[in-house]
Amino acid sequence: GxxxxxxxxxxxxxxxxxxxxxxxxxxxxxxxxxxxxxxxxxxxxxxxxxxNFDANGIIWPMPLAPYTVMVTPVNINEPDVMKASEDIYAALQASRVEVILDDRDERAGVKFKDADLIGIPLRVVVGPKNLAQGRVELKIRKTGESRLYETGSIVSEVRKIIDVEMLEAEG
Structure with missing residues (x-):
């Protein structure tokens, strides 16, 4: 101990x-x-x-995480991807979610690996293929589960997950 x-x-x-x-x-x-x-x-x-860890890094419990959500644009050089990422980031901030935007000029795999390593509980992935269909991916660090959501509903879906997780943390 x-x-x-x-x-x-x-x-x-x-x-x-x-x-x-x-x-x-x-x-x-x-x-x-x-x-x-x-x-x-x-x-x-x-x-x-x-x-709270696995082979990929830390898995922060939401109440202790430095940020609850990381918004990850797959390619920062694509204007639509960056605009959607910045809009989601701003909307999450406005919804009082602790959020960080990974706007580094790195390959998507590097960003994903880093997000897992530092243990951010939720990752919103904004990529050109899903975005063309009006969707973004939400990855849950604790379970590894990925879900697709309409871009316009991602903030409310993230809030729902946070609210449930925080209630469970309170016991």
Missing amino acids: IEVGHIFQLGTKYSEAMKASIINEAGKNQTMIMGCYGIGIGRTVAACIEQ
């Missing part, structure tokens, strides 16, 4: 030095007993990753 938190019992060493006291139930002055409590954020993240 990983130690993610710690507790140090300080006793009265520091409270005596600071003359820190309370009035107890009997109405008498009493030196406070102190403790120090902490959580290691880095260790907590490490523990999360240890429980």
